[in-house]
Amino acid sequence: MPIFEYRCKDCGHRFEKLVFGSQSLEVRCEKCGSQHVEKMISAFATSASQSDSVAGMGNSSCSSGGSGFS
Numbered sequence: 001m002p003i004f005e006y007r008c009k010d011c012g013h014r015f016e017k018l019v020f021g022s023q024s025l026e027v028r029c030e031k032c033g034s035q036h037v038e039k040m041i042s043a044f045a046t047s048a049s050q051s052d053s054v055a056g057m058g059n060s061s062c063s064s065g066g067s068g069f070s
Ligand SMILES: [Zn+2]
Pocket: 008, 009, 010, 011, 012, 013, 029, 030, 031, 032, 033, 034
């Protein structure tokens, strides 16, 4: 289910909303009802997984890079 975060340009209210297809064109501010809302990029999932994989790769390559040990 696509959940997008929006921010109202009129009152600054931020809210999350389930959006199905063309429904994104009808998103209104929950607080003031304004249609002047902008979609925010919710990057909490992607950024977390990316940094996690990068750190894991760095660790594995570093430990396995001990070729001088053998
Ligand atoms: Zn608003």
